[in-house]
Amino acid sequence: MENSSRRIAVKIVVTTVLLAGVYFFVAEKIRRPIEIDGGYREVMGTLARIVVVAKHDWEGKRCIEAGFEQLKRIDAMMSDYKDDSELSRVNREAFTNPVKISPELFEILQKSVEFSRLSNGAFDITVGPLVDLWHKAGEANVVPDKSILTATKASIGFEKLILDMNERTVRFAVEGMRLDLGGIAKGYAVDKAVEAMRREGAIGGMVCASGDIRCFGKPADKGTWRVGLQNPVAANSPDSNGTIGAEQVLMVLKVNDMAVATSGDYRRFVTIGGKRYSHIIDTNTATGANKLSSDTIFAATALDADALSTAVNVMGAEKGLALVESLDGVDAILITAGPEYQVVKSGGADMYLR
Numbered sequence: 001m002e003n004s005s006r007r008i009a010v011k012i013v014v015t016t017v018l019l020a021g022v023y024f025f026v027a028e029k030i031r032r033p034i035e036i037d038g039g040y041r042e043v044m045g046t047l048a049r050i051v052v053v054a055k056h057d058w059e060g061k062r063c064i065e066a067g068f069e070q071l072k073r074i075d076a077m078m079s080d081y082k083d084d085s086e087l088s089r090v091n092r093e094a095f096t097n098p099v100k101i102s103p104e105l106f107e108i109l110q111k112s113v114e115f116s117r118l119s120n121g122a123f124d125i126t127v128g129p130l131v132d133l134w135h136k137a138g139e140a141n142v143v144p145d146k147s148i149l150t151a152t153k154a155s156i157g158f159e160k161l162i163l164d165m166n167e168r169t170v171r172f173a174v175e176g177m178r179l180d181l182g183g184i185a186k187g188y189a190v191d192k193a194v195e196a197m198r199r200e201g202a203i204g205g206m207v208c209a210s211g212d213i214r215c216f217g218k219p220a221d222k223g224t225w226r227v228g229l230q231n232p233v234a235a236n237s238p239d240s241n242g243t244i245g246a247e248q249v250l251m252v253l254k255v256n257d258m259a260v261a262t263s264g265d266y267r268r269f270v271t272i273g274g275k276r277y278s279h280i281i282d283t284n285t286a287t288g289a290n291k292l293s294s295d296t297i298f299a300a301t302a303l304d305a306d307a308l309s310t311a312v313n314v315m316g317a318e319k320g321l322a323l324v325e326s327l328d329g330v331d332a333i334l335i336t337a338g339p340e341y342q343v344v345k346s347g348g349a350d351m352y353l354r
């Protein structure tokens with residue numbers, strides 16, 4: 001008698017535990033993902049924003065912190081503004097002797113050279129001395145002499161950047177060389193942020209560092225991530241309040257599991273004698289690129305999109321589009337320079353506009 005009532009008690013306990021287990025399992029399975037907007041934070045000389053989709057509030061918040069952490073980490077490594085960054089050390093020492101660098105910096109230098117070859121030199125991280133020169137020219141409001149431009153060009157060229165894969169070192173073949181990763185580092189950082197968020201359990205998200213964006217998974221409402229493509233013409237002219245640079249969206253891009261990057265001359269430029277010079281330099285002319293008002297690139301990774309958007313901005317509509325069409329899974333929307341401001345799209349670009 002005593003034995004059978006004990007057996008019943010055990011059965012009740014076991015059943016209860018099992019039912020509770022099933023309940024929690026099912027509840028977890030059907031739990032609706034939540035979306036958290038981590039907002040904007042200042043990093044890499046710009047504003048970055050992270051949105052995450054996760055199962056739990058605490059998990060989402062952890063993903064956001066992990067994402068921003070990566071953006072900060074890459075910036076500390078690859079900024080040429082910071083004297084103590086790894087890149088700054090390379091810039092100081094690589095002409096004197098080969099400099100041993102981290103696997104990450106080595107990877108990004110290798111990728112940069114790949115994009116230089118692919119774009120016939122339009123993308124070139126050795127552009128540093130010219131970026132400096134035009135920055136100073138803007139402050140002094142004087143266009144640099146032809147002779148100065150020619151002299152500066154001597155210390156530029158990706159083929160003068162010597163990478164040793166076995167030793168993992170970098171060396172400069174000419175004096176005065178200086179690397180500038182402004183056209184690729186943000187994209188790399190965005191990719192690293194996405195990786196970290198996924199590791200922390202994110203099921204979807206969007207990382208945005210000014211013009212460099214990557215989306216993965218879906219928003220919590222199961223729709224698609226939307227990215228506004230700014231109208232460069234509106235950005236150039238005063239709006240009804242008289243504010244120059246008022247943000248106006250020209251198109252809404254629908255982006256899922258994709259990166260998108262925009263380069264343009266309407267946000268960062270110098271004005272000399274009333275004429276505007278882009279912060280993106282054509283190393284052939286040693287002067288600001290002037291063929292496109294803006295170009296937006298779709299690619300699988302933010303690094304690819306970032307480097308290609310800078311390259312295509314230098315190449316212009318015809319050559320730029322030919323490069324884009326030659327690459328698998330890459331598309332583009334270009335806006336030619338004013339006063340025409342023509343919109344030119346690659347074959348597959350309409351997919352992002354539907």
Ligand code: ADP
Pocket residue numbers: 122123124125127131180181182183184210211212262263264268279280281282283306309310313314
């Ligand atoms: P943004 O910084 O506005 O997002 P980009 O990704 O196009 O725009 O990068 C522009 C930056 O890249 C410049 O500010 C400069 O640091 C660097 N840069 C300028 N010209 C070139 C070039 N021809 N190739 C590679 N990088 C460049």
Ligand code: MG
Pocket residue numbers: 182183184261263305306307308309310311
């Ligand atoms: Mg770029």
